[in-house]
Amino acid sequence: MxxxxxxxxxxxxxxxxxxxxxxxxxxxxxxxxxxxxxxxxxxxxxxxxxxxxxxxxxxETEQIAYQRNLADALTTAKNASQAKSDFLSHMSHEIRTPMNAIIGMTTIALSRISDKQKVEDCLKKTLLASRHLLGLINDILDMSKIESNKLALSYEKFDLQETVHSIYNLIEPQAKEKGVSFEIVTNDVNQECLVGDQLRVNQVFINVIANAVKFTPRGGKVTMKLSEKQTSPEHIHLRCIISDNGIGMKKDFLSRVFLPFEQETAEIAQHFGGTGLGLAITHNLVNLMGGNIDVQSEEGKGSTFTIDLPFGISKDSAKHSESLLELRALVIDDDKDTCEHACVLLDQLGQKTEYALSGKEGIEKIKQAMQDNDPFDICFLDWKMPEMDGEATAREIRKIVGPETLIIIISAYDWSPIEGRAKEIGINGFIAKPFFSSSFYNWLSDPSIKENKGRDKDIVVQENTKKKRVLLAEDNEFNAEVAQDFLDMAGYTAEVVGDGAQAVKAFETHEPGYYSMIFMDIQ
Structure with a gap:
């Protein structure tokens, strides 16, 4: 007692x-x-x-615990069943919407076949609806693979710089169309050649960033910051912080944000669309890769996702075998972090660096260097700056130094629209933001640096009008036609055969090197 x-x-x-x-x-x-x-x-x-x-x-400790576990499992099963019922109800609408658009726009295009402008408009809308439908299907299939433990990861060498640039090139046009600012910052990343599953890394980052853009209103901002921590000579942890100042989430939803089929409210689901699977897939992929994902959010103030992923370091990573000339380099950018990051990377490559935070300050440094008889050999110049932009700054620099100093534009903006003007004022090349060590190394190691600093590396286009020939084995006529047209747009001449036997025969009857590559349907 x-x-x-x-x-x-x-x-x-x-x-x-x-x-x-x-x-x-x-x-x-x-x-x-x-x-x-x-x-x-x-x-x-x-x-x-x-x-x-x-x-x-x-x-009765074990019996009561068992009963509680049964009750919890029953509650979880009921919740999952209800969530899936809600999902199927929602998905029937989500799938029918793009399908109706595809069928409707195709019917209109066929009925107005002579109206080129109308047909073009219908085809664009059909393409958008098709991509949306494909995204829905991919999410459902990925979730099914994850739940049945059939999703396997690959561990292969990949280029982090290539991955980051592909993410930027995919997201930036979407953000721009919506009126949202998007930038990627890589101030603390040294390893570029990593070992992991590049496809799933892309999927994780794009899922979260696309969500951030979707839920951020016009005039808002989405930022992706990358940093690394080396945990051993062969491994690193890559941290990605994706933040936005969008609509945010309520506190009670944060505990459910990574669950399948969950969306905060029916109104949000109806207004913004989606399956409610994107973040669940992301969470599972991060766990499969041995990483961690966390979210902090406040309603009306935005969200911040922190993703930590482990990677192996490839033996090829950060190896710059060729020795570089020691050059005097000037970095001109209105963002101090960008300047300091660029200078760190250039210093690691054996360059003597300085930076300026405006076009006017950069011009003053160049004038002083000329007076001291110690001119800069190369200038890395941001294209978009307040007051005096990159174009005006480059024109003034050319007046001072003539053709001797190399001027390389560094910018997150698309290079194509400004390429013609840049060539006229004597710009020698372009480096895309976010930049890495190899971005500068590839430029500084070019033979033109030693032979002629004024050579136009990135703007001069090598002429090669001869189309390469490829062999395409595809039994579906529609798929073959689509592939053939895409290959033609990419500058290739495609020869199409209907099966593997015909492909072998075509290959054997031509001399070696006749085909540059072969595309083979697996079924």
Whole structure:
């Protein structure tokens, strides 16, 4: 009795003193100093004129835990079932919407076949609807693979710089169309050649960034910051912080944000679309890769996702075998972090660096260097700067130094629209932001640096009008036609055969090197 709590002791005394009780009384209790759960039972016994009372204490810890687990599992199953029912109801609408658009736009285009402008408009809308439908299907298939443990990761060498640039090139046009600013910052990344699953890394980052853009209103900003921590000579942890100042999420939804089929409200689902699977897939992929994903958000103020992923370091990573000339380099950019990051990378490559935070300051440094008879050999110049932009700054630099100093534009903006003007004012090349060590190394190691600093590396286009020939084995006429047209647009001449036997015959009947590559349908 000494180990009983007061309320349990009082209950037992009352039962024992009550001579009118004829049924068994039970009560679940815990003893002092114990985390176990016991069933305290009192059995009244009548035998002739004598009354007996039997008291028992039975350890029910495991049974109660089992019952609780069953109850929790039942609740989870009911919630999952309800979520899937809601998902199927929502998906029937989501799938029918693009399908109706595809069928409707195709019907309109066929009925107005002579109206080129109308047909072109219908085809563009059909393409958008098709991509949306494909995205829905891909999400469903990925989730199905994950839930059945059939999703396998690959561990291959890949280029982080290539991955980051492909993400930027995919997201930036979408953000620009919506009026949202998007930038990628890589101030603390040294390893570029990593070992991991590039496809799934892309999928993780794009899922989160695309969500950020989708839920950020016009005039907002989405930022992706990359940094690394080397955990051993062969491994690093890559941290990606994706933040936005969009609509944010309520606190009670944060615990469910990575669950399948979950969306915060029906109104948000209807307004923004989607399957409710993107973040669930992302969460599972991150776990499969041995990483971690976390989210912080406040309604009306935006969200921040932090993703940590482990990678191997390829033996080819950060190896710059060719020695470089020591050059005096000037970095001109209105963002101090960008300048300092560029200078760190250039210093690691053996260059003597300085930076300026405006076009005017950069011009003053160049003038002073000329007066000191120690001119800069190369200038890395941001194209978009306040007050005096890159174009105006480059024109002034050319007036001061003539053709001797190389001027390389560094910018996150598309190079194509400004390429013609850049060539006219004497720009020698272009480096895309976000930049890495290899971005500068590839430029500085070019033979033109030694032979002629004024050579136009990135703007001069090598003429090669001869189309390469490829062999395409495809039994579906529609797929073959689509592939042939795409290859033609990419500058290749495609010869099409209907099956593998024909492909072997075509290959054997031509001399080696006749085909540059072969595309083979697997089924």
């Amino acid at each position: 000494n180990r009983f709590y007061d309320e349990d002791r009082n209950w037992l005394r009352n039962i024992l003193n009550d001579r009118t009780i004829i049924k068994t009384a039970t009560r679940n209790i815990e003893l002092k100093g114990s985390s176990q759960t016991f069933q305290l039972s009192v059995y009244p016994v009548r035998q002739g004129l004598i009354d007996w009372t039997v008291v028992s204490l039975f350890d």
